[in-house]
Amino acid sequence: MGGDGGDGESTTETSGSDDEATATDTDGTATSGSGDSGGLASEVEMICPWASGGGTDRTARQLASLAEEQSDSSFFVSNVTGGSGSAGFRRAANAEPDGSTVGVLTVEVCTISHLDISDISPDSFKAVMQYNFDPASLTVHEDEPYDTIEGFVEHVQDSDERVQISNSGIGAIWHLSAARFAQAAGISDQVNHIGYDGGAPATTAVVNGEVDATTASAAEVAPQVEDGPLKVLGVMGEEPVNIFPDTPTFQDAGYDIIVGAWRGLGVPADTPDDAVAALHETYQSVYESDAFQEFMSNNGFGLVYRSPDEFDQFMNQQYGEFENLISNLDLEA
């Protein structure tokens, strides 16, 4: 955890001895009520680092409302946004480490420090649970003559001009996915990465022919694939996605690439293990509920579960992979 309260305005709540006292108070109430709430704080604030209405916010609100039904505690979501997620991550990382504040963690935890946006890293948190993984997809217009990842690579190699691949913003996950693929296929010098303001405009750019392909997630391109003019060539996950069960993975095509956006939960690094265990127990039962499973699949969000240990390991591994990728991209400011 960098900073140590040196970040000024955004961390004022955690400085000073008054807060230590408050921390003990909260701890006290939480433990005294532990008979019926199983070590959960009576109020749990979930900090969403992305704007209300987006995918992360919607999944977080769903988790919060189901967790409230399944426990005696109240759960609420606050959106603290800005700085490519860093504002919200920092607020969560610097909160009282008593289990009353949960950060909604996204793949940016493992990328923004390599992009020199922030010093936030997986070390800033103790992992609670991963609940989602949405692999990048490679999607092109249906008029393109090829239907496979190999076909696309050959097309790029034979093309006189650079092939344009759209993403949701330079440095954002779909750009990193495309770059990772281009690196693995040895076509880095023959593609242009074009940034748009989110996955929807990046997809529209393929629909109206401004670019040749996009690496936005399967969920984001789905409306334009099912009824529209796009086709998905492959997804960068371990297995095919629910909405396109027949679309192969990149591993099937011989590229060992697992890249995508993921979402999980974490608490400040100093949070005691029993508080983490109580939170994990609640969230795990929410994850397994029919209501949550149905919500996620109806929205096209991929369901992937990882326990605290597995999630911690996963984040550290991702952190290392993105460090390699980004240093090769020459993106740092």
Add this chain to the structure above:
Amino acid sequence: MVASGSVWGAVGAVAEPVTLLLLVMGVLIGIFRGSLPGMTATMTVAVLVSFTFSMDPIPGMMLLLGIYGGALYAGSIPAILIRTPGTPSAAATVFDGFPLAEQGKAGQAISVATVASFVGGAISVLLLMFVAPQIAAFALNFASPEYFALAVFGLSIIASVSGDSLIKGLISGLLGMFLATVGLDPVMAAPRFTFGYEVLTSGIQFIAVMIGLFGIAEGLYRYQSGLADDGASQEISDILPGWAVLERILPVAVASSVVGTIVGAIPGAGGDIASFVTYNESKRWIKDNTFGEGDTRGVAAAESGNNSSTGGALIPTLTLGIPGDSVTAILIGALMVHGIRPGPGLFQEEPELVYSIFVGFFLVYIVILIVGLLGARFWARIVDFPSKYLWPVILVLSLVGAYALRGNPLDIWTAIGAGMLGYVMRVEDYPLAPMVLGLILGPIAEVNLRRSLQLSGGEVSIFTDSPLAMVILGLSLISLAYPIVQRVRERRTAEGRA
């Protein structure tokens, strides 16, 4: 594409008591939230969308559509009363709405805004029903070069909203464009003017700047001019618009609604751009106007422009599955929860839902009309409240609104800083409209210019090869030159007389 059977089925579905109740509730919630500066339609819809997950799709949509229409309409109320747009889309409503309130005609201004919002909403729904596929196909022509042209067209409006001094207008506009460059650059993600501060990487929050420029600046100005001065007391008698007023505003409102619908249908261009374009075009086409000094037609142009953008935004959303703005993006999410995917197949697969959205959205605007006309006389009284109590409350609410945006304390400082800047601009008579245009359109122009050139490998031909971009750039030239030519002509006439 309108089948009368489905329409009657949809009327039946919307006429369910619970559905109707939700629709009216949505409008009321939307009006309440939209009238608080800093609370946008997007935020309100985003927070309440999870309540609709457990409802049937049609009642749920009615609640959300009610909020959407209500919030966009209600942004005009504080714009008129306290010179602070409740939502960014109401920024152009300030120009004539606030002068009307200062003349004691706040009630009339609100009822004109209400009628204009109704006309805008209703016409946009009709266009959505009958020509949605055609408009959607047109909107899909907008790629990076065309967006760049559209942003330049919007920026050319600076020339006509600069008031007496074009130089001051340009300074204000460029300052807005400069402020918008703070943060990660939109193409290479390199930090600009962040001075190493992490919080600045996401840029200066536009809505916080607007709260400061308008609301806080006006509050500071009131302190200077003395809070004892309570200004003109409000006329409450002729609040309902008579035939004379309607005759005056209806042609403007209808024309603005058509333009607003088309602008709203272009993904990424919403009510804020629409209302500036319709305000400016009306100012140009109406010969005997007093725009900027309290012309009811100015309020009508801006309000019908921004409310018609709502029906416009639904056009690509329902026909292509491409969200027209941030609210419709959430609506897509709300439908997907029920396993319904908006897109080209929606009209065949879910005709009842689609027609319910048409019928329901029309009804939303009827409810807005009723609530707005009934409420106008009460809201207008807010201005009669003694200044020494009113303005401190507004200052506090403005700061709360700035913080509520995204829970970031930086936004409070941004609002205070913008408030001081706005105060100086007000005292020195710098127009605010160019700054708002610069803030909204500067980044759109920049990113699309750079993306276009990135796509073409630096060739300008990407613009000249697009007839649509060239037409819009041509219009920008006219829009830019017109006020200047007019000004020179006026000066000549004045000299001739002298």
